Amino acid sequence: MLKIKQVTDVYDMQVFTDTGDYFGDVEEAILQGNKVYGWRIRATRNSFLTKLLGGAKGVVVPHNLVKAIGDVMVVSKSAVPAYEEGEETGQTTTEM
DSSP, rough: OOOOOOHHHHHOEEEEEEESSSSEEEEEEEEETTHHHEEEEEEOOOOOHHHHHTTTOOEEEEEGGGEEESSSSOOOOOGGGOOTTOSSOOOOOBBB
């Protein structure tokens, strides 16, 4: 049976990768027309994003990388931002 959630119920929900790493918290839904385009995930203390991004506030995860939404949101490991080769400044291409 398909369960429907309101978008506002997802705000401040914890986000984990499909490998079990704590990724951050949902900050905002990005809508395009009447569909969810993506999710802005806030890097919080002790999250995988904070360790990876350093001073960045978070990332935008496309909705097609979301695996499940229940008590927590589960996203694909491919949503983790990757550093560009030779980059020394600590910034990624997916920062907000």
